[in-house]
């Protein structure tokens with residue numbers, strides 16, 4: 008559905024998008040993730056033919072965005088970042104305008120407007136003016152205008168920013184539903200959102216892609232380390248430390264401040280280990296063998312949030328994001 | 340084509356959903372009426388010429404005021420992004436907006452027919468002169484509307500768009516009165532560019548193809564420049 012090859016967009020000396028390469032297959036729901044200024048919006052503006060690339064190629068449905076922008080725009084539905092809508096219009100009038108401008112015939116318009124307004128839950132405000140709408144309904148109207156012509160590709164720039172938690176859940180459900188029949192590219196800063204909605208995550212940083220994969224794959228790939236918190240009673244801290252350090256796979260054992268001495272609640276410590284081993288059974292066995300009581304044991308895996316932070320900390324940025332895996336590996 | 344009408348309809352709706360159009364049209368009618376009645380009662384003349392002579396000066400204000408919003412507001416609110424990512428040619432967007440402002444102006448101008456009709460009841464106006472005079476005004480309005488639209492494409496501030504449009508229109512209007520200050524070499528050029536000379540023929544009752552062509556080219560040039568300005572601002576050239 009989308010092919011992007013060494014795409015660049017420069018604003019003066021700012022390299023907003025700097026050598027982007029990716030493809031999106033039909034039917035995928037892709038999340039663009041990245042810190043402020045990573046180039047997400049700029050990428051979307053090029054895909055929707057609002058801004059021309061400085062160099063490189065972008066194709067939507069096999070059609071080049073520079074050579075045939077009208078055809079690309081026909082296939083795309085777009086929700087821009089701050090949901091710009093005509094405040095002087097009524098909700099229905101606005102949808103009617105978009106449907107007309109998109110070339111829907113008189114017979115198609117009514118049902119199309121009804122359907123998209125219905126899917127986006129706009130019924131309560133259909134006869135209101137746009138300037139009276141709450142943020143949530145504005146967002147819904149923005150979505151409704153983007154899907155009124157049943158586009159093959161939906162491009163949504165931060166579709167849930169500024170919404171309350173209930174609205175976020177509803178809009179996400181809607182996007183997931185739309186994603187069943189359309190290709191969707193959305194950008195967001197909210198990490199759980201990507202996990203909730205997307206089949207695939209592209210993490211952008213400084214105009215390039217630093218990681219690409221499904222949320223699960225990213226977890227797997229970046230499970231550099233895991234941490235275990237355990238609490239054991241019936242043993243002195245130094246003895247526990249020694250025994251744990253002898254277990255194979257344990258890299259480090261550390262105690263929290265003031266936890267050196269044993270108290271009634273047992274000794275707590277934190278164990279660091281590589282991501283691909285599971286120490287939980289071994290620790291349990293160790294305690295049983297020695298007659299200690301294992302009061303608590305919890306494993307923490309690297310979250311998507313930590314992956315994001317690792318990849319997009321300013322100084323560690325790869326300047327040229329060649330093959331994505333390699334670039335991602337470098338920063339770790 | 341369909342896209343152009345969609346834009347036209349929207350803009351027309353926007354004019355009448357807000358007080359701007361009503362205020363401008365009412366002001367235009369009142370001022371026209373004042374000129375007209377003062378002619379009628381003070382000078383005791385039942386004729387439209389005085390009104391036809393004052394009208395272009397009013398257009399210098401009213402058309403930039405009507406068109407200042409058209410594109411500047413889209414830049415300011417960011418709605419330009421949605422508008423130009425619809426499958427519309429920039430040409431259709433610009434034409435649709437131009438036709439909308441022209442339609443509003445034409446309605447206002449049409450309403451002023453009330454006055455000549457009164458004249459028709461009271462006296463015996465020269466119908467030919469009136470028709471030519473109105474044609475001239477409509478053409479002047481079209482030219483000023485295109486200038487105002489171009490100004491509106493160049494900035495995201497309505498005020499700046501108004502001032503810019505006003506000065507260009509006023510410049511074209513005043514040029515005819517300032518001909519005596521112009522070096523004689525440039526005189527033909529200035530005569531050609533100024534609105535006044537071309538409009539004078541119309542108010543005499545003469546419709547000359549060259550005058551029509553003059554206004555037509557101002558419109559076409561300004562609309563083409565507007566299309567360019569739209570693409571230029573967006574494509575960062």
Ligand SMILES: Nc1ncnc2c1ncn2[C@@H]1O[C@H](COP(=O)(O)OP(=O)(O)OP(=O)(O)O)[C@@H](O)[C@H]1O
Nearest residue numbers: 018021022023041042043044045046047048049050
């Ligand atoms: N019109 C413009 N003129 C100049 N620089 C721009 C322009 N648009 C974007 N930029 C710059 O390009 C870079 C990328 O911006 P972009 O808006 O694409 O980031 P983003 O990933 O969408 O960020 P955010 O998460 O804050 O929305 C930024 O450094 C920004 O300042």
Ligand SMILES: [Mg+2]
Nearest residue numbers: 047048049088
């Ligand atoms: Mg953005």
